[in-house]
Amino acid sequence: KAGVTQTPRYLIKTRGQQVTLSCSPISGHRSVSWYQQTPGQGLQFLFEYFSETQRNKGNFPGRFSGRQFSNSRSEMNVSTLELGDSALYLCASGRGPNTGELFFGEGSRLTVL
Amino acid sequence: QQQVKQSPQSLIVQKGGISIINCAYENTAFDYFPWYQQFPGKGPALLIAIRPDVSEKKEGRFTISFNKSAKQFSLHIMDSQPGDSATYFCAASEGRGNMLTFGGGTRLMVKP
Numbered sequence: 001k002a003g004v005t006q007t008p009r010y011l012i013k014t015r016g017q018q019v020t021l022s023c024s025p026i027s028g029h030r031s032v033s034w035y036q037q038t039p040g041q042g043l044q045f046l047f048e049y050f051s052e053t054q055r056n057k058g059n060f061p062g063r064f065s066g067r068q069f070s071n072s073r074s075e076m077n078v079s080t081l082e083l084g085d086s087a088l089y090l091c092a093s094g095r096g097p098n099t100g101e102l103f104f105g106e107g108s109r110l111t112v113l
Numbered sequence: 114q115q116q117v118k119q120s121p122q123s124l125i126v127q128k129g130g131i132s133i134i135n136c137a138y139e140n141t142a143f144d145y146f147p148w149y150q151q152f153p154g155k156g157p158a159l160l161i162a163i164r165p166d167v168s169e170k171k172e173g174r175f176t177i178s179f180n181k182s183a184k185q186f187s188l189h190i191m192d193s194q195p196g197d198s199a200t201y202f203c204a205a206s207e208g209r210g211n212m213l214t215f216g217g218g219t220r221l222m223v224k225p
Binding site for chain 1 (some may be wrong): 117145147149154155157158162180202204206208210211212213214215216217218
């Protein structure tokens with residue numbers, strides 16, 4: 001059974017650009033959550049999607065957005081990139097919205113120059 | 114506001130020893146407490162989880178102890194092995210939801 005697939009794995013952007021990250025959850029999983037991991041702030045919740053609807057959103061500015069498609073794949077977008085957006089962005093897949101068991105991908109490492 | 118505080122930040126244990134990581138939370142609405150293990154270059158992987166209606170849960174060498182009145186929970190790794198060397202995160206959520214609040218992480222090194 002394939003795990004959570006995140007693309008791209010690594011990317012470098014410059015300030016002011018935008019970036020789109022993609023996540024394919026485990027087959028059959030309908031919930032996708034996104035987390036940001038940095039050395040300073042640790043793991044922080046960005047947002048959660050289930051059945052194409054955003055269920056929860058973390059305390060991040062509006063530059064961070066996401067969406068989920070009918071096949072449960074998800075994308076997150078960060079516009080007007082700032083140096084502080086450099087981080088590992090992790091996608092987590094779950095069977096449903098309240099299963100409590102999340103399966104994380106290996107992440108997309110974003111570097112903003 | 115850091116709602117889940119984790120300690121220590123780093124831990125060195127001899128092979129065969131017991132590793133103990135502690136977490137404390139503030140939000141009394143939290144009712145699901147998972148622990149994740151993360152190796153370098155990998156995403157976190159769920160190790161074990163507990164709900165507040167039990168005080169202890171054991172899976173293999175990993176045990177969670179939970180103290181609801183103190184709002185604290187801990188992970189014990191018995192017979193620690195070098196392969197256990199990783200970063201461990203405690204977390205908490207409401208209603209077993211997928212919006213997890215993570216602790217700051219503990220980098221564990223098990224010396225052979």
